Amino acid sequence: MNKVLLIIQREYITRVRKKAFIVMIFVVPLLILGMSAVVGYVAKSNQELSTEQVVNVIDESKVFAGKFHSGKNIKYESGNQNLAEAKKELNKNEDLSILLIPAGYAKKDVVQILSKKKPSFKLTNEVEKQMNAIASAESMVAHHIDTAFLNALNKNKISISAMEVTETGVKDANVGTNMGIGIACAIFIYMALFIYGAQVMRGVIEEKTSRIIEVVISSVKPFQLMLGKIIGVGLVGLTQFGAWIILSIISTKIAGQAFAGPGGAMTGMLGVLATIPFGYILGCFLFYFLTGYLLYSALFAAVGSAVDSETETQQFMFPITLPLLFTYILSVSVLFQAPDSPLAVWLSIIPFTAPVAMMVRIPFGGVAPWQLALSMGLMVIGFLFTTYVAARIYRVGVLMYGKKASFKELAKWFFYKE
Incomplete structure (x- = not known):
C-alpha cells in the first residue's frame, strides 16, 4: 500500500507543479467568462443582417407587389421588373438580390431568390416569413374574413410558466x-x-x-x-x-x-x-x-x-x-x-x-x-x-x-x- 501511495504522490505532484497546470487553472475560468460575453454580444449584434440587403421584387403573380415591409438592414424594391436587366444589375452589386415570384407561387420551390453570392439564412427566412403572412392575409380577404379582428386576437399571446409542486410549496421549474x-x-x-x-x-x-x-x-x-x-x-x-x-x-x-x-x-x-x-x-x-x-x-x-x-x-x-x-x-x-x-x-x-x-x-x-x-x-x-x-x-x-x-x-x- 505504501508503494501505491508513493506512486500516487509522484504522479500528482509532478503534474500539479507544471507551469501549464497552474496557468490553465486561472486561464480556463477567464476564457469561459470571456467566451460567454463574446457569444452574448455576437448573438445580440447578429439579430439583424450585418450589411444592408436590397431585394428587387419581380412579382408575376401581382399578389405581393408593394406589400413587403423593409427592415433595418433589408430594403424591398420593385424598380426593375425585367429579369434579364435585373440580372445585369445583380452582377454589379453583391448586396443585391432578386426575388422572383411566378404566377403559381403556391407550388413547392418555385419562388426563387437570385444572388451573386449565397443568400444568408436570415435573409431567406425573413422573405419567406413575410410572403407567408401576405399570402395568408390575401386568402382571408378572398374568403371575407376580417383580418383586422384576427390580428387583434393574435396580439393576446398566451405565455406558460412551468412550475414544480414540492413539499414546501410551488416554485419555478x-x-x-x-x-x-x-x-x-x-x-x-x-x-x-x-x-x-x-x-x-x-x-x-x-x-x-x-x-x-x-x-x-x-x-x-x-x-x-x-x-x-x-x-x-x-x-x-x-x-x-x-x-x-x-x-x-x-x-x-x-x-x-x-x-x-x-x-x-x-x-x-x-x-x-x-x-x-x-x-x-x-x-x-x-x-x-x-x-x-x-x-x-x-x-x-x-x-x-x-x-x-x-x-x-x-x-x-x-x-x-x-x-x-x-x-x-x-x-x-x-x-x-x-x-x-x-x-x-x-x-x-x-x-x-x-x-x-x-x-x-x-x-x-x-x-x-x-x-x-x-x-x-x-x-x-x-x-x-x-x-x-x-x-x-x-x-x-x-x-x-x-x-x-x-x-x-x-x-x-x-x-x-x-
Whole structure:
C-alpha cells in the first residue's frame, strides 16, 4: 500500500507543479467568462443582417407587389421588373438580390431568390416569413374574413410558466436552466474522461518506450503501478475541476456586480442558479466523474501498455470510446428533451454510458432513488471489473516491445497465468 501511495504522490505532484497546470487553472475560468460575453454580444449584434440587403421584387403573380415591409438592414424594391436587366444589375452589386415570384407561387420551390453570392439564412427566412403572412392575409380577404379582428386576437399571446409542486410549496421549474446545466455537465464529464484518461495512456506509453518501466517493475507490481498512476492523475483532475468551479463562481459574481449592477441580468441569473440544488448536482458530478474516470482510465492504461506509440492506439480507442461518444451525441440532441424516457433511463444505468446520461437527467430532478442507487452500484462494479481486466492485460503488455498487438493477442494476455 505504501508503494501505491508513493506512486500516487509522484504522479500528482509532478503534474500539479507544471507551469501549464497552474496557468490553465486561472486561464480556463477567464476564457469561459470571456467566451460567454463574446457569444452574448455576437448573438445580440447578429439579430439583424450585418450589411444592408436590397431585394428587387419581380412579382408575376401581382399578389405581393408593394406589400413587403423593409427592415433595418433589408430594403424591398420593385424598380426593375425585367429579369434579364435585373440580372445585369445583380452582377454589379453583391448586396443585391432578386426575388422572383411566378404566377403559381403556391407550388413547392418555385419562388426563387437570385444572388451573386449565397443568400444568408436570415435573409431567406425573413422573405419567406413575410410572403407567408401576405399570402395568408390575401386568402382571408378572398374568403371575407376580417383580418383586422384576427390580428387583434393574435396580439393576446398566451405565455406558460412551468412550475414544480414540492413539499414546501410551488416554485419555478427553471426548465431552461436545468437543461443548460444538464448539457454542461454532460460536456464536462465527456471532456474530462477523454482528457485525463488520455493522460494516463500517454504516461504509460512514455514510460514503456523510454524503458523506465523495466526499472519501476522491479520494485512494484504492475497492478500497483497502474492503480497509482490512475488515482494520481484522477486527483489532478479533481484539483483542476475544483479550482475551476470556485474561480468560475467568484468571477461570475464579480462580473455580475461590475457589469449588471444589483438589479442587472447577471444578478438575476445568479438568483436563478441559487434555486438549483447545487450541492446535490455537484456531489453526483464528482461521483460520476470519479467512477467514470476509473472505469475508462483503466482501459486507457491497458491500451497504453499494448502499444509502442500513440499512433498505434486508434484501433483500440474507437471500440472503447464508442459508447461514450454515442451517449454524448444523444445527450446534446435527444436526451435533454425527454430525460425520463426509457432510452435515457437505460443509458443512465449502464456503466459505460451512465456518467454522461445520468448527468443530463439529474438537474431535472426526475431520477428515482432506486435508479440512482442502481446506477451508482453498477458504476462501482463496472470500474472494479474494468480495472481487473485492464490489470491482467497491463502486467503483460507493459513489458512487450516491437510487437503490434491485436484484440486476439490482448485476450491471450488476459488468460496468462502469473
